[in-house]
Amino acid sequence: AQSVSQHNHHVILSEAASLELGCNYSYGGTVNLFWYVQYPGQHLQLLLKYFSGDPLVKGIKGFEAEFIKSKFSFNLRKPSVQWSDTAEYFCAVNAGNNRKLIWGLGTSLAVNP
Amino acid sequence: DAGVIQSPRHEVTEMGQEVTLRCKPISGHNSLFWYRQTMMRGLELLIYFNNNVPIDDSGMPEDRFSAKMPNASFSTLKIQPSEPRDSAVYFCASTYLPAYRGEDLMLSYEQYFGPGTRLTVT
Numbered sequence: 001a002q003s004v005s006q007h008n009h010h011v012i013l014s015e016a017a018s019l020e021l022g023c024n025y026s027y028g029g030t031v032n033l034f035w036y037v038q039y040p041g042q043h044l045q046l047l048l049k050y051f052s053g054d055p056l057v058k059g060i061k062g063f064e065a066e067f068i069k070s071k072f073s074f075n076l077r078k079p080s081v082q083w084s085d086t087a088e089y090f091c092a093v094n095a096g097n098n099r100k101l102i103w104g105l106g107t108s109l110a111v112n113p
Numbered sequence: 114d115a116g117v118i119q120s121p122r123h124e125v126t127e128m129g130q131e132v133t134l135r136c137k138p139i140s141g142h143n144s145l146f147w148y149r150q151t152m153m154r155g156l157e158l159l160i161y162f163n164n165n166v167p168i169d170d171s172g173m174p175e176d177r178f179s180a181k182m183p184n185a186s187f188s189t190l191k192i193q194p195s196e197p198r199d200s201a202v203y204f205c206a207s208t209y210l211p212a213y214r215g216e217d218l219m220l221s222y223e224q225y226f227g228p229g230t231r232l233t234v235t
Contacts, residue, residue: 034223043204043226044156090156094222099210100146100169101224105155 002027004093006104013081014112021076021107023065023091032094033074034101035065039087047089050074061085083113117227119205125233131193134230137186138207146224147180147190148204156204162188163210195234202229 007022025031035047048059055067065076074091091104118137126132138145146161160170162182170180177196182188192199206224 032222043228044206045226046223049223099144099163100158100161103156103158 002093002095002102004091004102004104006089006091006107008107009105010108010110012110012112015083016080017111019076019078019081019085019109021089021091021109023074023076023104024072025074025091025093025095025102026072027093027095029095033065033067034092034094035059035063035074035076036090036092037087038090038106044090047076081109081111083111085109086111117205117207117225119203119227119230121230122228123231123233125235126195127235128196129194130234131191132195132199132232132234134190134192134203134205134232136188136190136205136207136227138188138205139225140186142207142209142225143185144208144210145182145188146206146208147188148206149201150204150229151201159190192232195232197234200232200234202231204229 003026005024033050036044037047038044047063048057048065050057050067058064063076063078065074067074086109088106088108090106092101094101117139120135124132144163147159149157149159157172159172160180161168165182165185178192180190205227208222208224210222
């Protein structure tokens with residue numbers, strides 16, 4: 001069965017630190033990949049997505065993610081986090097015939113000022 | 114566009130009562146998803162509709178849960194009778210899914226989420 005794994009459940013960083021959140025999926029074929037963000041008390045919103053082309057995808061607010069097909073990974077990165085990046089981050093995959101998104105359990109990021 | 118609209122935003126009810134959550138998708142979207150979010154289980158897909166037809170309801174917990182989409186602009190999720198373990202935030206999301214034309218054509222789509230309904234069952 002298709003699945004998405006986010007390795008870090010809770011991450012605590014200081015402002016200006018670099019961020020990398022892991023995401024791995026299980027599916028051997030063509031995939032669409034997404035990162036969503038949920039700020040405290042708010043709904044999920046799209047951070048970035050990959051569906052073809054350049055495997056390095058740039059999203060909003062300085063975030064980027066790299067699709068490495070050989071590793072089945074789509075890790076999220078930001079070189080310097082801010083307090084306002086405190087949120088929950090979800091990785092999701094749309095794969096093959098599956099028309100729904102398969103979601104990871106999320107990573108809670110807390111950035112200390 | 115107003116985005117996905119959900120009502121109510123907060124619902125507090127007693128165990129055994131019927132609860133109805135409502136969702137209005139973005140105009141022009143043909144697919145609607147109901148999710149439940151809890152601390153313990155994260156984000157779970159309950160059911161999704163395509164062109165008002167339920168496609169996958171495998172995530173619906175049990176018979177107490179039912180969902181309808183009578184037209185392209187409205188959907189309901191009903192819990193009857195409600196139980197304390199149903200307490201969660203329920204999100205509705207919508208998107209446009211083109212007609213399926215084979216695995217060679219992979220179209221990217223983004224799900225747009227509503228603000229959610231925070232349900233508390235006491």
